[in-house]
Amino acid sequence: MLAGEFEARKALVDEIVASGVNHLFLADHVSFKTGMGMDAIVNAATLLAMNPRLHVCIGVYLLALRHPLPVARQLATLNESAPGRLIFGVGVGGEDRHEFEICGVDPATRGKRTNHSLAALRSLMTGEKTSYRCEFFEFEDALIRPRVDPPIPFMVGGRSDAAIRRAAKYSEGWLAVWCSPRRFREATAQVEEIALASGRVDVPWRHGLQVWVGIDNDRDKAREILAREMYAFYRTPFEAFEKYSPYGTPEDVAEFLSTYVEAGAGLLNVKACASSDQAAALGVAEVARLLRR
Numbered sequence: 001m002l003a004g005e006f007e008a009r010k011a012l013v014d015e016i017v018a019s020g021v022n023h024l025f026l027a028d029h030v031s032f033k034t035g036m037g038m039d040a041i042v043n044a045a046t047l048l049a050m051n052p053r054l055h056v057c058i059g060v061y062l063l064a065l066r067h068p069l070p071v072a073r074q075l076a077t078l079n080e081s082a083p084g085r086l087i088f089g090v091g092v093g094g095e096d097r098h099e100f101e102i103c104g105v106d107p108a109t110r111g112k113r114t115n116h117s118l119a120a121l122r123s124l125m126t127g128e129k130t131s132y133r134c135e136f137f138e139f140e141d142a143l144i145r146p147r148v149d150p151p152i153p154f155m156v157g158g159r160s161d162a163a164i165r166r167a168a169k170y171s172e173g174w175l176a177v178w179c180s181p182r183r184f185r186e187a188t189a190q191v192e193e194i195a196l197a198s199g200r201v202d203v204p205w206r207h208g209l210q211v212w213v214g215i216d217n218d219r220d221k222a223r224e225i226l227a228r229e230m231y232a233f234y235r236t237p238f239e240a241f242e243k244y245s246p247y248g249t250p251e252d253v254a255e256f257l258s259t260y261v262e263a264g265a266g267l268l269n270v271k272a273c274a275s276s277d278q279a280a281a282l283g284v285a286e287v288a289r290l291l292r293r
Contacts (some may be wrong), residue, residue: 013050014276015052017248019285023055023087025210025269028062030103033096033235033276035052041074048082053153056082059175059210059269063121064113065103071117072124072144074150084131084150089175090118091157095234109136111162118154118170124153153266155208173206173267178244184209185263208267209260215274215283222274224245229273250283253291261291 016024024047028040040058048056048072063071078086092114093099097107105113123130127147131140156167157175167174168191176184188207195203209239214226226247227238240247246256257268272280 009046010050012270013047013054014282015278016281016285018052019281021281021288022287023057023267025057025059025089025271026240026242028058028060029096029099029228030062030065031099033099036233040164041071041078043083044086044230045078048078048085050115055085055090055152057087057208057267057269059087059089059155059156059208060093061089061116062093062099063102063109064092064105065100066117068117068120068132069124069139069142069144072121074156075121076125076144076146079148079152080146085154087153089155089157090114091175102123111166112136115170117164118156119167122154122170130172142242153204153206155206164190165194168190168200169198172204173208175208175210175267175269176265177210178241179209180244181259181263184260184265188264206266207264208269209257209265210271211257212241212245212271212273213253214245215250215253215272215280215287216247216248219248219252222249225275226273250286250290253283254287257287 029037
């Protein structure tokens with residue numbers, strides 16, 4: 001999340017777009033562990049208004065905490081003001097069960113709720129009358145118009161087998177996290193196989209990876225910055241993430257990520273930790289340049 005005064009935020013967004021970074025990604029939490037959080041759709045709206053060339057990927061939205069009808073309206077409204085510039089990534093969370101409990105949602109139901117909400121959303125965004133009944137919500141003859149055109153691509157995040165099936169059924173791409181390149185290749189192939197077997201053909205697949213990275217010319221400093229920020233957010237020792245969280249120079253990070261690009265990652269959501277927001281933005285821009293080369 002880019003926080004602070006509007007002019008400073010806009011200047012940074014313009015700098016990011018000019019640097020060659022082709023999108024920003026936004027996380028979503030209501031009240032995560034220490035109370036941290038950000039509403040991804042609200043944040044996307046403010047950022048998309050700042051630069052007409054900016055694209056945004058929400059990764060991932062905790063859809064189970066919301067009713068799908070107002071979410072459909074929010075997405076439709078965003079698409080009217082920034083057509084074709086949003087990717088909607090959905091996940092079930094789970095790192096903080098208490099976040100679901102305080103929202104009145106049984107954490108054990110979050111996967112099933114998400115499936116129903118995704119099904120309802122996809123129907124609502126066609127602009128046709130939609131009725132839906134399940135154990136979590138119901139509505140009759142709901143209309144969201146104008147229809148969402150161009151369609152907003154959906155992605156599904158998560159590491160479990162259930163997430164793989166969810167991505168196959170409801171999305172245009174799997175959004176991986178904390179996995180090896182081999183697992184990435186195998187899981188995305190599985191997503192496409194399951195989708196084809198269920199009758200989904202000609203899907204414009206675009207699979208992606210979310211990754212935290214530390215960037216600094218001093219490798220030890222890069223690790224220190226990354227470990228500190230990850231611990232502040234997850235309250236988990238960095239060693240639990242280190243295998244999948246590269247740090248060092250942009251060249252070091254690009255070399256690590258290139259193996260995922262070779263495995264089929266067409267979208268990289270990079271959470272860069274550096275000495276400043278500007279240093280992080282410039283570091284990611286250099287990583288992107290190296291990967292394109």
